[in-house]
Amino acid sequence: MSSSKLVEEARPSLIRGLRALLFRELKKWLEDPVMVVMLVLQPLIWMGLLGKAMNINALFSANNMNLPQQIHVPGDAVLSPPGLRFVVLNGTKLSQFFNELGSKMMQGVFGTTDYFSFMSIGMVSMIVVTTTMFSGMSIVWDRRLGFLGKVLSTPVSRAAIIFSKILNATLRAMFQATVILALAYLLGLQLSPTFTPMNLLGVYAAIFLLSVGLSSIFIAFSIRSTRLERPMQFISLITMPLMFASNIFFPINLMPDWLQAVAKVNPLTYLTDAVRQLTILPTNFTALAWDFAYLIAFSAVFAVIGVLLSWRYLSL
Amino acid sequence: MKGDVIRAEGLTKVFNRSVVAVDHVSFSVRDGEIFGFLGPNGAGKTTTINMLTTVLRPTEGNAWVMDFDVVKQAKEVRKVIGVVPQEYTADEDLTGYENVMLCADLYGIPRDVAKKRALELLELVDLIDFKDKRVETYSGGMRRRLELACGLINRPKVLFLDEPTLGLDVHTRAAIWSYIKRLKEEYDMTIFMTTHYLEEADALCDRIAIIDHGKIIAMGSPDELKNSLGGDIITIAIKERADVTEIIKGCENVKEVRYENGAYRIKAKDGEVTAPLIIEALRRRGYTVVKLSLTKPTLNEVFLEYTGRALRDSEESRESFIAHRITLMRARR
Numbered sequence: 003m004s005s006s007k008l009v010e011e012a013r014p015s016l017i018r019g020l021r022a023l024l025f026r027e028l029k030k031w032l033e034d035p036v037m038v039v040m041l042v043l044q045p046l047i048w049m050g051l052l053g054k055a056m057n058i059n060a061l062f063s064a065n066n067m068n069l070p071q072q073i074h075v076p077g078d079a080v081l082s083p084p085g086l087r088f089v090v091l092n093g094t095k096l097s098q099f100f101n102e103l104g105s106k107m108m109q110g111v112f113g114t115t116d117y118f119s120f121m122s123i124g125m126v127s128m129i130v131v132t133t134t135m136f137s138g139m140s141i142v143w144d145r146r147l148g149f150l151g152k153v154l155s156t157p158v159s160r161a162a163i164i165f166s167k168i169l170n171a172t173l174r175a176m177f178q179a180t181v182i183l184a185l186a187y188l189l190g191l192q193l194s195p196t197f198t199p200m201n202l203l204g205v206y207a208a209i210f211l212l213s214v215g216l217s218s219i220f221i222a223f224s225i226r227s228t229r230l231e232r233p234m235q236f237i238s239l240i241t242m243p244l245m246f247a248s249n250i251f252f253p254i255n256l257m258p259d260w261l262q263a264v265a266k267v268n269p270l271t272y273l274t275d276a277v278r279q280l281t282i283l284p285t286n287f288t289a290l291a292w293d294f295a296y297l298i299a300f301s302a303v304f305a306v307i308g309v310l311l312s313w314r315y316l317s318l
Numbered sequence: 319m320k321g322d323v324i325r326a327e328g329l330t331k332v333f334n335r336s337v338v339a340v341d342h343v344s345f346s347v348r349d350g351e352i353f354g355f356l357g358p359n360g361a362g363k364t365t366t367i368n369m370l371t372t373v374l375r376p377t378e379g380n381a382w383v384m385d386f387d388v389v390k391q392a393k394e395v396r397k398v399i400g401v402v403p404q405e406y407t408a409d410e411d412l413t414g415y416e417n418v419m420l421c422a423d424l425y426g427i428p429r430d431v432a433k434k435r436a437l438e439l440l441e442l443v444d445l446i447d448f449k450d451k452r453v454e455t456y457s458g459g460m461r462r463r464l465e466l467a468c469g470l471i472n473r474p475k476v477l478f479l480d481e482p483t484l485g486l487d488v489h490t491r492a493a494i495w496s497y498i499k500r501l502k503e504e505y506d507m508t509i510f511m512t513t514h515y516l517e518e519a520d521a522l523c524d525r526i527a528i529i530d531h532g533k534i535i536a537m538g539s540p541d542e543l544k545n546s547l548g549g550d551i552i553t554i555a556i557k558e559r560a561d562v563t564e565i566i567k568g569c570e571n572v573k574e575v576r577y578e579n580g581a582y583r584i585k586a587k588d589g590e591v592t593a594p595l596i597i598e599a600l601r602r603r604g605y606t607v608v609k610l611s612l613t614k615p616t617l618n619e620v621f622l623e624y625t626g627r628a629l630r631d632s633e634e635s636r637e638s639f640i641a642h643r644i645t646l647m648r649a650r651r
Contacts, residue, residue, distance in 0.1 A: 012397065012472055014426035022423030026409055033411045148405030152468075155371040155403075155478075156424040157396040317374055 012157075016165075019158035023166030027140070031174060041133060042181045045125040049118075049186065052251065053125075058117040062104030069093040111253055114192065119282045122186035124250030126209065126277055127270045129178045131244055134213050137171035138220035138233040145228060154317065164221060164312040168305065171217035172210055179209050194282050201280040204290075208276040208297055212269055215301035218308035225315050249274050272296040321385075322346040323476055323508040324353070324370060328379035331365050339365040341532035342379065347510055347525075352502070354523035355512040356617065358627075362532040363512035364404060367480050370510065371401050383476055397425070400474030400507075404481045406461040407468075408453045414440065414464050415449040421468040432471070439467040442504070443497055459490035463497060470501060477502075479511035483518065491515075495522060516617040528621060535624045544615040547623055548573050550589030554596060555581040555609035565603060569596050581609065589614070
């Protein structure tokens, strides 16, 4: 039989290989719904505890002051006009005044009057981190189980191997983010009046960009690793600073200068801001453009680095 | 020689700048033969396969498969080879059929061709009835057969088998080999395999390279290797405590005598004829022979001859290695 002819008709292509490998990854994922639930549960708990229990709104509200109807103020506290013995203030009015002041402060600090809305959008960034960081581990698994060796001995493009991991992580992150957004909406997320369903396209584009960039980093770090400890350690090292040195929980302009500097290069800051601009804030298009510019640059740079590294270093 | 299916010249792999896994290995594999690498665990067999299949970059030296350089023309090499790795690499969450199709996609085989071929291969390895079952439910022998089907999906000119029967019981091993032979005939391939089972190498390989500590210590057909020992092995023990080496050496056909573990290990031509002569000579001097055995040389004797160790010693660690692999596989789920 003319096996040479049969060999020739095979055309290894990036797209075919990528699709096949991605199909495998996704199937693996769908086979394990428990993992999906666990991953959603984590930010849900954060959302519940930090967003609802730590009720920052209440700090800025007069409702908890229990102001009496009439408040007696000694006259010497009042400078003008002078000589009054005492003044009686209207408690209800004062309460309203404090509430308005509180709202203004919330607005000034968080950009919205509802802290829950503010931080639940931050949870979208958090789920992107916790989902993409597993992409590095899966390469180590494939290496240890021999699957990577088998794939490497086929003519499939090395880039397809890396991109299947990146895209898998990205699709997972986008799915998980959808769940988070839906849950946040059910739990009382307040959308801004400028929100339209079309904005969701922007939200997904931003999530896509960050996921590609982050999973490229996580994969690049374990591209040569044969042990699971390495990506695990890397994950635990980077997750905390990545989340807290950003605007996920708190606006960065209230942070000390050094922390602001870190937060300003942290890509999570840009994703969070972009998604907030598109959902809960009145959209500021200049800020949004900057967010996207940063995210595009970030994902492009790290995806290219990931692929270059894989061409050079992806082996057993 | 140019034209040989596989050529290696001074092939070397050093890990972490200090561990020499493969040490200046040179050999060539001719068209259509089954060439075996025989050696204990850690001898460098798998590392050699990994370099020939372009998965590992050699530290030094060159190798060609079908005249394609394994480093500079890696992509060409990958198109013409099939690899059946040591591990069970099929994805547990996919069905047997899906696994074979995954391989086909990696090679870029047109879908319609791939479908036909996948079914044909699954039929050949008797997995057609289980093709839609998840690999998780497969036994060890079934998984090995599935790996074979995957490795053959691109109709390779050269098939690399890394310990194809590792961890399988004797019965399943025989079955796997009948499949391999059938496939070899069907597809007209050259096979490069590694094994640490002596009987397997002896029965199946046209030529063998014995490898130990990264070096090839002997190479040839099984018969050549066995004949190179220069005869049969006679083992004799006597009742008396005395050195009878000289008496034995005086007998006809005796080539070499060594005293080992309370018995004389004698290398001699025509063992059946020589053994009675030795017994007679000893009895004439008043010694009593209490034990006698005659073995035709096996590859184990060859290995023993060149390394001073028996190859079988390494088998136990193999089994624990497999157990570890299986645990790992379960853990990924």
